[in-house]
Amino acid sequence: MTGTRVYVIRCGGYEQTEEALRSVLAQMGGMGRFVRPGERILLKANLLRPAPPESAVCTHPAVVEAVAKLVQEAGGRAVITDSPGGALQKESTLRHLYEKTGMAQAAARSGAELSYDASTRLVSIPRGKALHQAEVITPAAEADGVFDLCKMKTHVLMGMTGAVKNSFGIIPGLSKVGFHGSHPDRTDFADVVLDLTSFLSPRLSIMDGVLAMEGEGPGASGTPRQVGLLLVSENPLALDVAAAEIMGLPRDSNPLLLAAQRRGLTPNRAEDVELVGGSWEELRIPDYRFPSNVRRDLMEFLGPLAGPAKKLCKAILSQTPKIQPERCVGCGICQKACPGKAITLEGGKAKVHPASCIRCFCCHELCPQKAVALKRGPLGRLLK
Ligand code: SF4
Ligand code: SF4
Numbered sequence: 471m472t473g474t475r476v477y478v479i480r481c482g483g484y485e486q487t488e489e490a491l492r493s494v495l496a497q498m499g500g501m502g503r504f505v506r507p508g509e510r511i512l513l514k515a516n517l518l519r520p521a522p523p524e525s526a527v528c529t530h531p532a533v534v535e536a537v538a539k540l541v542q543e544a545g546g547r548a549v550i551t552d553s554p555g556g557a558l559q560k561e562s563t564l565r566h567l568y569e570k571t572g573m574a575q576a577a578a579r580s581g582a583e584l585s586y587d588a589s590t591r592l593v594s595i596p597r598g599k600a601l602h603q604a605e606v607i608t609p610a611a612e613a614d615g616v617f618d619l620c621k622m623k624t625h626v627l628m629g630m631t632g633a634v635k636n637s638f639g640i641i642p643g644l645s646k647v648g649f650h651g652s653h654p655d656r657t658d659f660a661d662v663v664l665d666l667t668s669f670l671s672p673r674l675s676i677m678d679g680v681l682a683m684e685g686e687g688p689g690a691s692g693t694p695r696q697v698g699l700l701l702v703s704e705n706p707l708a709l710d711v712a713a714a715e716i717m718g719l720p721r722d723s724n725p726l727l728l729a730a731q732r733r734g735l736t737p738n739r740a741e742d743v744e745l746v747g748g749s750w751e752e753l754r755i756p757d758y759r760f761p762s763n764v765r766r767d768l769m770e771f772l773g774p775l776a777g778p779a780k781k782l783c784k785a786i787l788s789q790t791p792k793i794q795p796e797r798c799v800g801c802g803i804c805q806k807a808c809p810g811k812a813i814t815l816e817g818g819k820a821k822v823h824p825a826s827c828i829r830c831f832c833c834h835e836l837c838p839q840k841a842v843a844l845k846r847g848p849l850g851r852l853l854k
Contacts, residue, residue, distance in 0.1 A: 472705060474744045476646075476712040476743055478700070478745060479493065479494050479744065481680050481699065481700055482698050482750075484532035484681075487536045487680070488532075492540070495702075497728065502544050504544075505546035506545070506614075507544070508545065509545075509546045509615055510614050510615075511546045511547065511548055511549065511616070512549050512585075512610060512613035512615070512617070513550045513551075513582065514540070514610065514616055514618050514619060514672070514763075515529040515619045516552065516621045516623075516636050517567055517571050519554050519555065519556065519567075521690065521838075522572070523681075524681070525690065526572045526682060526683040526823050527688065528621065529678050530533075530678050531573055531576035534619055537796065540578070540767065541617070548582035548583065549585050550573050550582050550585065551607065551610075553639050553643050554639075555643070557803075559590070560587055560643075582611050587608050588607075589607075589608045590608060591607075591612075591668060592605050595665050595668060595669045597668045599664070599665060599733060606641060607642050608668065615745035617675075617676065618636050618673045618676070620632050620636040620676070620709075621677070621683070622678065623680070623683035624688065625761070626686060626831045626832050627830060627832055628725055629719050629723040629724045629725065629726075630713065630717060630760075632677055632709060632713045632714075633709045635726065636670075640669075640670060642851075644849055646832075647806075647807055647809045648809065650809040650828070651830075652831040654828040657725055657729065659725070661729050661733075664735065667706055670704065675704075675709045676701070677709055678700065679713065680697065681695070681696055682695050682697040683695065684758055684760070685759045685761065686834070690839070695758075699716070701716075707730055707738065708743050711739065711743050716750075716755060719758075719760060722774070762844075788829045789829070789845060790844070790845050790846075792843060793820045793822060793841075793843075797839045797841035798841040801839075803836050803838065804842060805820060808832065809828060810826045810830070812825075812826035
């Protein structure tokens with residue numbers, strides 16, 4: 471990850487996306503700097519689940535369409551894909567995903583290809599810390615270059631999701647469950663996504679912050695918020711530093727930046743980012759709403775604890791998912807996505823068994839019905 475420059479451009483509506491991106495790319499020396507004729511460029515959008523553009527769950531199709539056009543104009547071949555959570559990676563899953571998220575339309579309008587390749591490849595990650603190899607979706611392994619088209623969103627586990635976290639989507643479908651199970655701590659999980667980003671090495675990261683998400687993101691429980699910004703950088707970490715600063719996410723609630731700092735990855739602080747197109751003072755959003763989650767600083771303090779002691783403290787202090795039966799339709803998505811095997815379906819409704827729960831919040835993230843609430847115990851409420 472190199473470069474410290476982040477370009478910010480105001481974009482009041484998605485109809486202005488193409489013009490805004492053309493203007494940024496011109497300042498960056500043109501798309502020809504990032505695409506050579508004949509190359510297959512993977513447009514790695516954030517397509518968490520089959521959700522419509524107005525829900526702000528996924529990267530907006532207008533952003534993907536505009537980038538695809540620019541790639542094609544530079545002589546490249548744009549290929550759109552992602553691997554959604556909570557579902558098997560297969561052609562029918564991808565077809566449904568592309569229809570619901572507007573990607574099918576974005577591809578038809580721009581001439582980009584939609585990838586239905588559901589196969590996987592084992593790749594090595596030479597600079598990995600938590601991962602030295604991983605099974606990833608084949609299009610990510612075979613692309614000549616990758617563009618990281620992420621979304622500005624809050625995230626109940628990681629505080630926010632942006633360019634770095636977007637790389638987790640290259641882990642195929644339900645295999646994501648295993649990663650949450652083997653790295654339940656957000657600190658460890660931050661290392662996983664930093665490793666996957668080092669493998670992906672996106673040539674460009676572009677954040678859709680036009681209709682962003684605040685509150686209990688990153689799934690259906692989050693609230694869309696008009697922010698009207700696009701952020702562009704050659705360095706996904708720099709882009710996330712800038713987004714966190716604009717959103718106002720406290721550093722101690724941002725495990726990705728803390729992990730980057732521990733690993734000596736830069737930039738990991740706003741003062742080390744070169745912002746083009748505005749100043750922090752003008753861009754900061756004072757009232758951005760973050761998930762009402764656990765006292766993160768306290769959880770960091772508990773970091774040195776190990777084994778059962780840590781698990782107990784986490785269980786007492788952290789939030790626990792609770793199903794709201796009046797909303798639950800018994801679709802079973804949460805059960806499939808649960809690494810702790812802590813969810814059963816009883817009488818057509820999901821039920822969480824807290825003793826087995828590792829607090830990864832995948833159920834909350836993926837439930838399409840907003841049926842998973844996050845509740846604290848009495849001590850957690852007191853400490854909040
Ligand atoms: S809680 Fe949500 S994801 Fe789980 S079964 Fe109910 S509706 Fe489906
Ligand atoms: S119940 Fe939800 S938060 Fe708990 S382990 Fe399962 S998916 Fe994760």
